[in-house]
Amino acid sequence: MKPLAVTAYTTTTAVGQGNAALIGALMAERSGLRPNDFTQHPLETFIGRVADVEAVRLPSHLAPWDCRNNRLALLGLESDGFIAAVEAARRRYGADRIALVIGTSTSSIGATEEAYARLTPEGHFPDDLCRPEVHTPHSLGVFLARALDLRGPCVTVSTACSSSAKVFAQAERLLRLGIADAAIVGGVDTLCGSVLFGFNSLELVSKEPCRPFDPTRNGISLGEAAGFALLEREGVADSDAWLIGHGESSDAHHMSSPHPEGLGAELALRDALARAQRAPAAVDYINLHGTGSQKNDEVEGALIARVFPVSPATSATTHAAPAHAAPAHPAPAHAAPALAASSTKGFTGHTLGAAGIVEAVICLLAMKHGFRPGTLNARSIDPDCGPHVRLHGEHAPVRVAVNESFGFGGNNCVLVFADRAAP
Amino acid sequence: MPAREGIYSMSQVQSVAEHEMAELIVTSLNLEGVDPASIEPEAPLFGTGLGLDSIDALELALEISKRYGVQLRSDDEDNRQIFASLRSLATYVHTHRPA
Amino acid sequence: MSTCLEVRVSGVGFWAPRLPDWQTACAVLAGRAEPEAVARSRPAPALLAPTERRRAPDTVSIALEAASRACEAAGVDPVSLPSVFACTHGDGAINDYLCGTLASNPLLCSPTRFHNSVHNAAAGYWTIGTGCVKPSTALTAGSETFAAGLLEAIVQALADETPVLYVAYDAAMPGPVGEVSPSAGMIASALVVEPLKGDGPGVRPAGVGRCLRARVAPGAQAMPEASVSPGSIPHAWFAALPANSMRQCLPLLAFLASDAEGRMQMQLNQGCVLEVDIEEVTTHG
Numbered sequence: 001m002k003p004l005a006v007t008a009y010t011t012t013t014a015v016g017q018g019n020a021a022l023i024g025a026l027m028a029e030r031s032g033l034r035p036n037d038f039t040q041h042p043l044e045t046f047i048g049r050v051a052d053v054e055a056v057r058l059p060s061h062l063a064p065w066d067c068r069n070n071r072l073a074l075l076g077l078e079s080d081g082f083i084a085a086v087e088a089a090r091r092r093y094g095a096d097r098i099a100l101v102i103g104t105s106t107s108s109i110g111a112t113e114e115a116y117a118r119l120t121p122e123g124h125f126p127d128d129l130c131r132p133e134v135h136t137p138h139s140l141g142v143f144l145a146r147a148l149d150l151r152g153p154c155v156t157v158s159t160a161c162s163s164s165a166k167v168f169a170q171a172e173r174l175l176r177l178g179i180a181d182a183a184i185v186g187g188v189d190t191l192c193g194s195v196l197f198g199f200n201s202l203e204l205v206s207k208e209p210c211r212p213f214d215p216t217r218n219g220i221s222l223g224e225a226a227g228f229a230l231l232e233r234e235g236v237a238d239s240d241a242w243l244i245g246h247g248e249s250s251d252a253h254h255m256s257s258p259h260p261e262g263l264g265a266e267l268a269l270r271d272a273l274a275r276a277q278r279a280p281a282a283v284d285y286i287n288l289h290g291t292g293s294q295k296n297d298e299v300e301g302a303l304i305a306r307v308f309p310v311s312p313a314t315s316a317t318t319h320a321a322p323a324h325a326a327p328a329h330p331a332p333a334h335a336a337p338a339l340a341a342s343s344t345k346g347f348t349g350h351t352l353g354a355a356g357i358v359e360a361v362i363c364l365l366a367m368k369h370g371f372r373p374g375t376l377n378a379r380s381i382d383p384d385c386g387p388h389v390r391l392h393g394e395h396a397p398v399r400v401a402v403n404e405s406f407g408f409g410g411n412n413c414v415l416v417f418a419d420r421a422a423p
Numbered sequence: 424m425p426a427r428e429g430i431y432s433m434s435q436v437q438s439v440a441e442h443e444m445a446e447l448i449v450t451s452l453n454l455e456g457v458d459p460a461s462i463e464p465e466a467p468l469f470g471t472g473l474g475l476d477s478i479d480a481l482e483l484a485l486e487i488s489k490r491y492g493v494q495l496r497s498d499d500e501d502n503r504q505i506f507a508s509l510r511s512l513a514t515y516v517h518t519h520r521p522a
Numbered sequence: 523m524s525t526c527l528e529v530r531v532s533g534v535g536f537w538a539p540r541l542p543d544w545q546t547a548c549a550v551l552a553g554r555a556e557p558e559a560v561a562r563s564r565p566a567p568a569l570l571a572p573t574e575r576r577r578a579p580d581t582v583s584i585a586l587e588a589a590s591r592a593c594e595a596a597g598v599d600p601v602s603l604p605s606v607f608a609c610t611h612g613d614g615a616i617n618d619y620l621c622g623t624l625a626s627n628p629l630l631c632s633p634t635r636f637h638n639s640v641h642n643a644a645a646g647y648w649t650i651g652t653g654c655v656k657p658s659t660a661l662t663a664g665s666e667t668f669a670a671g672l673l674e675a676i677v678q679a680l681a682d683e684t685p686v687l688y689v690a691y692d693a694a695m696p697g698p699v700g701e702v703s704p705s706a707g708m709i710a711s712a713l714v715v716e717p718l719k720g721d722g723p724g725v726r727p728a729g730v731g732r733c734l735r736a737r738v739a740p741g742a743q744a745m746p747e748a749s750v751s752p753g754s755i756p757h758a759w760f761a762a763l764p765a766n767s768m769r770q771c772l773p774l775l776a777f778l779a780s781d782a783e784g785r786m787q788m789q790l791n792q793g794c795v796l797e798v799d800i801e802e803v804t805t806h807g
Binding site: 452453454455474475476478479481482485489 | 572573575576577630632633634637
């Protein structure tokens with residue numbers, strides 16, 4: 001496919017607001033997870049909670065959309081010059097030529113939960129929450145269209161944990177067919193009772209900080225995040241960050257368990273590489289879905305081992321991390337560094353519908369800073385999860401990066417980014 | 424009454440507790456067209472047999488905790504044994520009910 | 523104004539409690555039949571294996587019914603189709619249950635209902651039931667959901683040169699949330715759209731073999747309350763269909779049911795519409 005320039009991007013997660021906080025945490029191996037202080041009813045787990053979302057105040061014209069998710073959306077827009085980049089694009093193309101394709105899993109359901117917790121004695125919503133604007137999942141899309149004054153096609157994609165990866169694919173098609181000249185993509189998901197107690201009911205929530213790919217991993221840590229990217233066509237915009245491929249597929253297997261052989265995930269991965277016109281050997285870094293659940297990591301690790309070649313450098317660096325090593329090991333100078341793969345959910349928690357954009361931004365930051373993050377909290381890498389998964393981050397050039405996102409319903413999306421458009 | 428007399432040996436007849444558990448399984452898992460009385464006490468509940476899966480085990484554990492106050496978690500090492508059959512499940516629940 | 527997007531509608535599916543299939547809906551619109559007197563309960567999702575069938579909520583059940591009928595009408599194997607599922611609210615009954623349970627005892631949340639609560643539940647069940655590993659997506663755009671989903675289905679069909687299944691549905695919003703964000707009853711519609719490749723219409727039942735020429739265009743500056751007013755729904759259907767959020771689909775379906783040609787607009791966002799010309803397929807070249 002024709003690459004698209006990623007001309008601006010930003011993300012806000014539990015490790016802080018904006019890209020600098022994220023790359024800083026990735027390099028310092030600093031987690032944003034903390035003991036659950038979000039739910040009124042106790043639930044023993046760790047969460048990736050974004051600080052000061054409660055303090056965000058919406059401008060008066062956006063007041064009907066006020067809720068935690070839209071506050072986080074606004075907070076997320078305010079870093080890395082993103083709003084200025086959108087304004088420049090609006091001047092360049094016109095507000096009706098910019099598509100808004102945004103992902104979320106639960107959107108503003110937290111406001112609906114709050115209304116149920118504060119029903120009037122007659123069983124109705126309290127007056128302050130009688131706002132239809134927040135009791136429907138497109139709340140996020142409408143809010144962002146208003147906040148950014150965008151007048152092109154506007155849609156909220158909600159395919160669970162692949163939501164804000166799929167937005168890149170949908171936006172690419174809109175640009176390819178000339179429906180829009182630029183697209184704002186991204187995703188926002190906030191902590192809420194539905195996901196904390198819902199995943200708990202499936203016994204997928206760990207009591208400890210999640211440790212993806214560790215042999216003793218025992219579940220996920222939930223998080224919240226907002227992230228956005230501006231996509232423009234090659235030839236119009238120059239950039240050192242490009243979306244060069246995407247692949248989507250369905251498992252056709254089970255609503256909440258991955259296909260045991262990762263067949264759907266492999267279809268998406270191979271389709272993404274084919275559209276990117278890159279061989280597996282060209283990939284320098286993979287941000288894995290790596291939730292920390294027993295099944296996901298086993299299936300995903302096996303997939304990576306199957307698709308990506310093992311070079312001598314891979315086996316030399318994977319399992320040999322010293323116990324008290326300083327973070328961010330330099331790559332050995334004598335050899336081209338082998339592929340590194342990692343899950344960054346130990347930093348941010350699993351941000352569900354925002355995971356795609358958060359981890360796409362991590363891929364872009366990996367390219368920009370020449371840094372391949374490690375898998376935080378894991379103490380060792382489960383040998384069943386293949387040879388490419390790295391415990392620790394390292395400085396090494398990243399020219400091509402892959403981001404994997406897999407959601408409930410067997411919904412898979414893989415993205416490929418590169419530092420230049422041409423192969 | 425669920426207990427039947429006739430050609431069945433005792434092991435193939437549901438006890439009262441087993442029948443109650445069979446009704447809970449059919450209702451909570453919305454098992455279409457399954458007569459609770461037809462669930463064989465010793466037959467496997469999962470995989471073959473009734474064709475239940477891991478989500479059903481979690482749903483069933485939740486219903487059992489609501490009805491009987493007995494907590495069953497899938498990380499319990501004895502779980503495979505407890506959920507093996509209608510009989511093993513009913514026996515476990517009734518010996519672990521809070522007084 | 524952007525590119526003109528041309529697709530052929532090769533199959534239509536429909537389900538509502540008193541118009542339980544597309545043929546009935548067409549007949550009622552044409553005045554040849556009355557809506558069924560007794561509202562049906564939801565259809566059984568026959569394509570699902572027993573394990574999935576007994577867990578499927580209403581939204582999934584009606585979406586799969588319409589989807590199956592559209593594929594049949596188009597004569598295509600569902601396994602070969604990428605799919606786009608559009609739903610305004612998600613499953614209101616599950617949200618009402620989850621929010622109510624969270625407010626009383628959150629540890630009693632049902633794992634089955636939680637995993638059914640994802641907006642892509644219907645897409646998931648559809649791909650599981652049909653064994654389809656093609657991409658599937660699930661989206662919402664509030665009162666613009668039908669238009670946004672139609673645009674995505676058309677775009678996928680043209681971008682990847684493939685027939686695409688488009689399913690749009692909503693169920694009721696029960697409980698307190700339904701008082702604020704209302705939807706009644708159930709409506710599901712489905713289309714199979716495919717790139718127009720110049721083959722003639724051939725023999726076709728009503729609504730099949732029509733061409734849609736769609737454009738995204740600047741439109742009304744203010745976002746209306748709803749992109750489809752009750753006045754734009756044919757009277758014959760209006761009385762037979764519940765006050766459901768997916769009434770959004772009815773103006774386009776009325777064109778397809780009536781064999782009429784013409785132009786319609788559906789809001790996509792503030793200041794932006796999807797303009798659709800509905801025409802007979804004509805042979806190119």
